[in-house]
Each structure stands twice: as C-alpha cells, then as structure tokens.
Amino acid sequence: MANPKLKTPPQAPPLFTHTPESLISNTEKLLGRSKSLMDSVVRDVTPQTANFKNVLLPFAQDDNEMALESHIIGFYQAVSTDAKLRDASTEAEKKMDDFAIEASMREDVFSLVDAVYKSQKDDQSLDAESRRLLEKDHKGYIRMGLGIPAGPQRDRFKAIKKRLSELSITFQKNLNEEQDGLWFTPKELDGVPDDVLDTLKKGEAGTATEGKLWLTFKYPDLFPTQKYCKNAETRHKVFVANENKCNDNVELFKEAIVLRDEAARLLGYPNHATFRIEDKMAKTPETVDAFLGDLRKRLAPGGLKEIEKLKELKKQETGNADKYFLWDHRFYDTLMLERDYQLDQNRIADYFPLQTSIEGMLNIFEQLFGLVFVQVEGKDRDAISETGKGNDTVWHPDVQMFSIWDDEEAGHGFVGYLYLDLHPRDGKYGHAANFNIQPGFITKEGTRRYPATALVCNFSKPTPKKPSLLKHDEVVTLFHELGHGIHDLVSRTIYSRFHGTSTVRDFVEAPSQMLENWCWTASQIKSLSKHWSYLSPEYAEAYAASAKSGEQRPSETMPDDLINSIISTRHVNDALFNLRQLHFGIFDMTVHEPATHADAEKIDASVTYNSLRHEISKLDGPEALGEGQKWGSGQATFGHLIGGYDAGYYGYLSSQVYSADMFHSVFKKDPMNGKEGRRYRHTVLERGGSQDEMQTLEDFLGRKPSTEAFYEELGVA
Known part of the structure; x- marks a missing residue:
C-alpha cells in the first residue's frame, strides 16, 4: 500500500505540545493579531478606497492563518485525558467565540465590506470563489445584527450571541465529561x-x-x-x-431555543428556523416541513407493519406483546435479523477486526480516488516532527497517523495528514465524528497549505485474547466518518472558509452517506473482511483455545452466505429507522419555528421530544406505563442540536436524497470505477463550499438532482 519514497512530506504535521497556560496565551496572541489587523485596515482604508484586495483579502488570509492554531486549541476539549487541558481548551474556545462575535459586529469594518460589496459583487476580474467570499462575508455581518440600528436592541443581540456560545460550549462539555x-x-x-x-x-x-x-x-x-x-x-x-444522563443540559437547551428565537426576531425573521435555513439548499422552513411531512406520510404505514411483525416476535418470546417499548426495539430488531435472516452479528464481527477493516477501507479509497495512505510511526514520525519527537505529533499514544499522497498516475503529490483516534477514554468525545485539525488553503505566497483531519470514534479496545471487532453497523459508521475525512483531505480551495466539509449543512452529509453504499456491496464486504484468528499466531492460538472440540477454523474471508445475510437485511425495519430520524428532524423544526416568542418561552422541550417520538415512531415509552411525558430528556443528550445542526437536522434526510441519486446514477453498476471515482473527487469533494452546492451536484450529475432513487431505496416510491 505504501511507497517508501513518499515518506517525507513537504509540510510537517501539527504539534500537540500545548499546556493549559499555552492554550490561553496562544489564543490571546491570535486574537490580538486579528484585532490589530482590523484596526489597521480601518485606519488605512476608507469606503472610497476600499476594494477586495485591501479589505477582504487580508481578513481572509488572517482567517487562514488563525485556523491553523484555533482548530487545535478547541480540539483538546474533545480528546485530551488532562482535565485541566480540556478546561483550558473550553475557556479558549469561549474567548475565540466572544472575539468572533465582537469582530463580526464592528460597524467600522462592515462599512468597508459593504463598500466593496456594492462596487465589486459582480466584478468578473475577481475569481468565482472570491466573489462567493465577498457575498458570504457581507451577508454574515448583516446576519450578526448590523442591520439593527445601534443602541439597546443591537446590544441585546450581541449579549444573546455571547450567551448562546457559552451554552453550546457548556452543553458539549457536559456530554464529553x-x-x-x-x-x-x-x-x-x-x-x-x-x-x-x-x-x-x-x-x-x-x-x-x-x-x-x-x-x-x-x-x-x-x-x-x-x-x-x-x-x-x-x-x-x-x-x-441514558435519556437522563445529562440533566444539567435540560435548562441549557431550553434557554438556547428561547434566545435563538429572540435573536431571529431582532433581525426581522419570524423565527430561528427561517433565519437558519435561508442560506441552506432548502432556503425556507416551508420546503423542509413539506419534505419531512411527505416522508412521514410515506413511511408511517410501513412503520406500523414493522411494529406488528416485531410484536409477534415479542409475543413468541414472552407470551405478551400488548406494548412494544422503546427499550424493546434494538433487542427484537436484532433477534429478527438473527432468526429470520440468519444474521449472526457476533459471527459477522469476527470478520471485521478494526485494523484490517481500516486497511480495507483505505484500500478502497486508494483505488477509487487515486490516493496512497502511508502509516507514519516510530522513527518515521520522529523524522517528520518539527521537534524531532514523534510523540509530539499526536495527542494520545493510541492515535494512528497517516500521510496521504496522490498515486503515481496523479504525480505523487502530497495531500495531507489523517489521524485515527478509535477507542473510548474518560473525558473524550463520546460519539463518532470527523474533526478538521488544520484546513487547506492557498497561502499569501501562493503555495498550498495542506490539511490535517482526525476521526474520533469509540470502538471497543483489543485484548490479548481478541482484537477490537466491529459489528457491521460500526463498519458503516467508520466508512461514513472516513468519508468526511476524505472530503476534508482532498478539498482544494483558495480560502479555509470553504475548505472540505465547510458546506451548507443540508449538503455536508451527502458525500459520506454516498460512501456508505460500499458497505452493502458484496465484493467490497469480501475485500474488507478477514477472520480475526488469521491476524497473528497469538490470535490463532487464542481462537483454537476457545473453539469447541472438533470445530473447524472458519475461512479467512467472510463466506458468501454471511455476506448475503448482511445485504438482505439492509432495508429490514427501515421505516422505523427513518421514522426515528424524522423524530429528530421534526422535533428540531418544532422547537425552532414557534408562532410567537411567547410560544417559544412556553415550550417544554422534554415533553415535546417524548410526545413527538411516540406520535412519529409509534413506539411506546414510559408514558404507556402511566408515567406521563416527563420521564426523560433525550434532547439534553443530543449534541447536534446545540452544536450547529439547529434547524438543520433535516439535512441528514435531505442529503440522503442527493447521496442516493449520486450512487444510483454513477456508481451502482460499478462501485470501483476509478474513472468515476476521480471525477467525483475533482467535481464534488475538491470544491468544498467554494461554489453553490446545487451547482456542484448538477456539475456531477449532469442534471438537477431527483428524489426518485431515495424513495425507491426506501420502498416508498
């Protein structure tokens, strides 16, 4: 997989040598530098002399440089084992957010940006990405309250934005800790x-x-x-x-939805959803509500049929199935897959050791996108570290590091760094996510700055008797997050503002969702699989010791009957799965589009969350046992709605429309078509958010996207 010539990247990897003190002092230096730049531009440029080159460009280049440090400073709170470092990271992020709010509400800076916008928004001598930057920045100042007359209302808006930043940071910290x-x-x-x-x-x-x-x-x-x-x-x-594990977040969430509503109304919007969706692909809450409502109508009959079948299974097991509870679902869903479809998850997991699954995935991405992944460890890591110590280039000993290159055909150019942080530990981010550590962009000198990106997951750790083994759904999760990582790595934008996954939220999931299809393709499942007993002589011995007398050692790669059992279950209980996603999306829209501000203040988010779940998914909760609707607060454990997916969670479903269309139209016949894979890399992934995302889709598909493949996939066409 690795070409030995490719082991000295042209750019050293980032360092993770910060202390709590240095995080704070570095943050203050960064913010001081940015403030000085703004002050000097305001001092030296007037609205009459303002142009893209002397106003927007210096700010964009400062953003580029700042992101090289600021992303790492904020990253420690998700991954560090040192509580003091996590706390300092949280404090530093709050300082950066407060500064960003102050900076984006400076009227003296906005007057210059406004002058440039009026004179150059249609200037064809500017490249298209720079015109997009100008348009987005100009709109950004207005959305930060500079359309509100100076005085008490604008001061209130600024106070709300600062408080919302605090709420978001504290909410996520509570989840991590x-x-x-x-x-x-x-x-x-x-x-x-x-x-x-x-x-x-x-x-x-x-x-x-x-x-x-x-x-x-x-x-x-x-x-x-x-x-x-x-x-x-x-x-x-x-x-x-589990639904009550972060009850401190209940009040934080309630306060956030009330403040978001107030801020949107101060800007002249009827609610927060209208404000948030305006610059996404959907454009209006009405479009989102219609999409979610139509999908709910199409899925509801299938959901009820699925529940009836699952109830039958429960009755066979227990003799009683009057109710089908939320805590029944994963159990009987798993039992149905095992009994009716011979899906043996534990036997399947034996063929997905974490390390070989990762190697298999990287191999797929190599073939598809023309990449080469080189694991960097030991002395190689020492050699490329700026300190000469390889340990300084990772934040924890468990972290794996790769340098990524173009393949021979594409000229062996360097692409960036990928990190894998795969196992749980105290204080670590608890879900699976991709974090950009350093974005790519074009420097002031005209050279390329290469990205670094990290996959942070929580798969079980290996033991001396068994490696870490993945269930098939965990393989899908890994593929999904690695999809975000690839998007981050191969992006080629001028400005960090548009790099990689910095797209609108109702498109950002589409590239990753599309790559999940490879986990449901027989040839790819076969290529990803390797029975754990073949990994080492020690594991072979451990398997032999645990095997029953006379039991034969399994085949090295997954047998066809097991592969077929995986593929045949892809859409089993699919309506219930998607109704669960609809519950999240409809709850998100419900709390963010109240008719009046008084209605926003009256919302009981826990009751709304639980009652909507019952109405949409039709699964019984504790309310069916007479406990009312206040039994839990799932919204308090739901980081997405506080961390950027507010009035945007529908994007997981709407971007599936785009991902299904791309896969069915281009890759379904031949998933390993390298020519199409490279075209996808250059047409979709490289663009990041540097052009309108609908344009990106149309460029790749050769037409406007269609819902046909999505509804066909769900069986509700």
Missing part, C-alpha cells in the same frame, strides 16, 4: 456478549457493589446491552437512565 452508569448483577445482564462483560468494571469486595458490574452509557457498553440483554427490566432501566 459525563461518566454515569448503573450497577448490575451478571444475571441482570444475561445475553450481553462476554467480550463486553469482560471489559466492565467490577464492584469492590465488601461493598454494596460486590459481585456487580458497572455499565456505562458509552457506546461500546450501551448498544450491545440494548441489543442482546434478555432482561427487559435491565434494558428499561438502561434506556431511561
């Missing part, structure tokens, strides 16, 4: 796989927890318990406790 869980006896966890139970903390002898196991709400504990635990009461307890 959450360490709740429950004690259970092994009997209460009957059915949970041994490889999960073996990793759980054991109660201390002589205490009330003796003989019990501590189950956390982190994914490697939570999901297997919901899927495999035979004890319904345990699943019930875990489900409800």
Whole structure:
C-alpha cells in the first residue's frame, strides 16, 4: 500500500505540545493579531478606497492563518485525558467565540465590506470563489445584527450571541465529561456478549457493589446491552437512565431555543428556523416541513407493519406483546435479523477486526480516488516532527497517523495528514465524528497549505485474547466518518472558509452517506473482511483455545452466505429507522419555528421530544406505563442540536436524497470505477463550499438532482 519514497512530506504535521497556560496565551496572541489587523485596515482604508484586495483579502488570509492554531486549541476539549487541558481548551474556545462575535459586529469594518460589496459583487476580474467570499462575508455581518440600528436592541443581540456560545460550549462539555452508569448483577445482564462483560468494571469486595458490574452509557457498553440483554427490566432501566444522563443540559437547551428565537426576531425573521435555513439548499422552513411531512406520510404505514411483525416476535418470546417499548426495539430488531435472516452479528464481527477493516477501507479509497495512505510511526514520525519527537505529533499514544499522497498516475503529490483516534477514554468525545485539525488553503505566497483531519470514534479496545471487532453497523459508521475525512483531505480551495466539509449543512452529509453504499456491496464486504484468528499466531492460538472440540477454523474471508445475510437485511425495519430520524428532524423544526416568542418561552422541550417520538415512531415509552411525558430528556443528550445542526437536522434526510441519486446514477453498476471515482473527487469533494452546492451536484450529475432513487431505496416510491 505504501511507497517508501513518499515518506517525507513537504509540510510537517501539527504539534500537540500545548499546556493549559499555552492554550490561553496562544489564543490571546491570535486574537490580538486579528484585532490589530482590523484596526489597521480601518485606519488605512476608507469606503472610497476600499476594494477586495485591501479589505477582504487580508481578513481572509488572517482567517487562514488563525485556523491553523484555533482548530487545535478547541480540539483538546474533545480528546485530551488532562482535565485541566480540556478546561483550558473550553475557556479558549469561549474567548475565540466572544472575539468572533465582537469582530463580526464592528460597524467600522462592515462599512468597508459593504463598500466593496456594492462596487465589486459582480466584478468578473475577481475569481468565482472570491466573489462567493465577498457575498458570504457581507451577508454574515448583516446576519450578526448590523442591520439593527445601534443602541439597546443591537446590544441585546450581541449579549444573546455571547450567551448562546457559552451554552453550546457548556452543553458539549457536559456530554464529553459525563461518566454515569448503573450497577448490575451478571444475571441482570444475561445475553450481553462476554467480550463486553469482560471489559466492565467490577464492584469492590465488601461493598454494596460486590459481585456487580458497572455499565456505562458509552457506546461500546450501551448498544450491545440494548441489543442482546434478555432482561427487559435491565434494558428499561438502561434506556431511561441514558435519556437522563445529562440533566444539567435540560435548562441549557431550553434557554438556547428561547434566545435563538429572540435573536431571529431582532433581525426581522419570524423565527430561528427561517433565519437558519435561508442560506441552506432548502432556503425556507416551508420546503423542509413539506419534505419531512411527505416522508412521514410515506413511511408511517410501513412503520406500523414493522411494529406488528416485531410484536409477534415479542409475543413468541414472552407470551405478551400488548406494548412494544422503546427499550424493546434494538433487542427484537436484532433477534429478527438473527432468526429470520440468519444474521449472526457476533459471527459477522469476527470478520471485521478494526485494523484490517481500516486497511480495507483505505484500500478502497486508494483505488477509487487515486490516493496512497502511508502509516507514519516510530522513527518515521520522529523524522517528520518539527521537534524531532514523534510523540509530539499526536495527542494520545493510541492515535494512528497517516500521510496521504496522490498515486503515481496523479504525480505523487502530497495531500495531507489523517489521524485515527478509535477507542473510548474518560473525558473524550463520546460519539463518532470527523474533526478538521488544520484546513487547506492557498497561502499569501501562493503555495498550498495542506490539511490535517482526525476521526474520533469509540470502538471497543483489543485484548490479548481478541482484537477490537466491529459489528457491521460500526463498519458503516467508520466508512461514513472516513468519508468526511476524505472530503476534508482532498478539498482544494483558495480560502479555509470553504475548505472540505465547510458546506451548507443540508449538503455536508451527502458525500459520506454516498460512501456508505460500499458497505452493502458484496465484493467490497469480501475485500474488507478477514477472520480475526488469521491476524497473528497469538490470535490463532487464542481462537483454537476457545473453539469447541472438533470445530473447524472458519475461512479467512467472510463466506458468501454471511455476506448475503448482511445485504438482505439492509432495508429490514427501515421505516422505523427513518421514522426515528424524522423524530429528530421534526422535533428540531418544532422547537425552532414557534408562532410567537411567547410560544417559544412556553415550550417544554422534554415533553415535546417524548410526545413527538411516540406520535412519529409509534413506539411506546414510559408514558404507556402511566408515567406521563416527563420521564426523560433525550434532547439534553443530543449534541447536534446545540452544536450547529439547529434547524438543520433535516439535512441528514435531505442529503440522503442527493447521496442516493449520486450512487444510483454513477456508481451502482460499478462501485470501483476509478474513472468515476476521480471525477467525483475533482467535481464534488475538491470544491468544498467554494461554489453553490446545487451547482456542484448538477456539475456531477449532469442534471438537477431527483428524489426518485431515495424513495425507491426506501420502498416508498
């Protein structure tokens, strides 16, 4: 996979040598530099002499340089094991957000930008990306309140923006730092796989927890318990406790939706959703509501049919199926897949060791996009580190680092750095996500600055007896997040503002969602698979020791019957899965488009969240046991709606329209068509947000996108 000649990149990787003190002092230096630049531009340029080159360009170049440090400064709060460093990262991010609010509300700067916009918005001597920057920056100042007359209203708007920044940072910090869980006896966890139970903390002898196991709400504990635990009461307890794990966030979320509504009305919008969606692909809340409503109508009958089948299965198991509960669903969904479709998730996981799955994925991306991935470790890492110490180029010993290059045909050029941080630890971001560490852009000198991007996931750690093994849905998650990473790496924009995944929110998921299709293609599943017992002599020995007498060693790659069982289940209980996504999307729109501000203040987000879930998904919650609708606060555990997907969660569903259209039109016949893969890389991924996303889609498809493939895929065409 690796060409030895490609091991000395033209740009050193970023360093992770910060201390809590240096994070704060570096932040203050960055902000001081930016303020000085703004002050000097305002001093030296008048609205009469203002042009793109002396106003917008210096600011854009400062943004470029600032992003090289600011993304890392904010990244520590998601990944550092040092609580003081996480706290400093949080404090630094708050300082940066406060500065950004102050800077984007400077009337003296806006008067110059406004003058440039009026004189150069149609100037064809500016390249298209620069004209887009001018248009977006100009609109950005207006959306930050500079259309509001100076005085009490504008001051109030600024105070709201600062408070919203605080709320977002605190909310996410609470999620990252959450360490709740429950004690259970092994009997209460009957059915949970041994490889999960073996990793759980054991109660201390002589205490009330003796003989019990501590189950956390982190994914490697939570999901297997919901899927495999035979004890319904345990699943019930875990489900409800997980929905209540961050109750400090309940008030933060409520305050955020009220303040967002007030801010939108100060700007002259009828609600926050109208404000947010205006510059997305959908343009208006009416378009979003119509899309979600139509999809709900199409999916509802299928959801009810799926529930009836699952109830039958529950009745066979328990003798009673009056209700089908939220904590039943993952369990009976898994049981149905095993019984009716012979889908043995644990046997499948044996063929997806984490490391070989990653190697297989990188190999697919190499063939498809003309890339070469070179793992950089040991002395090679020392050699490219600016300090001569390879450990300084990662934030934790578990992190893997790759340098990425174009292949021989494309000239062996350097592309950027990829980091994989794959296992859970205290204080770490708890879901799966891609983080841009440093964006790419064109420097003042006209050279290319290369990006660095990180995948942060929470897959179980390997043990001496078994490697880390992925369920198929985790393989899909890994592919999805790696899709964001590739988007980030191959992007080629002038300005960091538009780099990689910096697109509108209702398009950003489409490239990653499209790549998920490779996880449902027989030839690709085969190429990704390798039975864990073939990884090393030690693992072969461990497998032999655990195998039943006379049991043959499985084949090295996944057998066809197992592959077929995966593919045949792709759309099983699909209506219920998508109704769950609709619940999130419709809840998001409901709380962000109240008729009046008084209505916004009256919203009980927990009741709204729980009642909408029941109405849309038709699954029973504790309210069916007479507990009312205040039994949990799932919105308080939902980082998306506080961290940028507000009035935008619908984008996960609407971008599936685009991803299905791209895959079915271009890749379905031949998923490994390298010519089309490279065309996709250059036409879609390289552009980032540097042009209108609808234009990007039309350039690739050769026509306007269609919903046909999406509805066909869901079986509701």
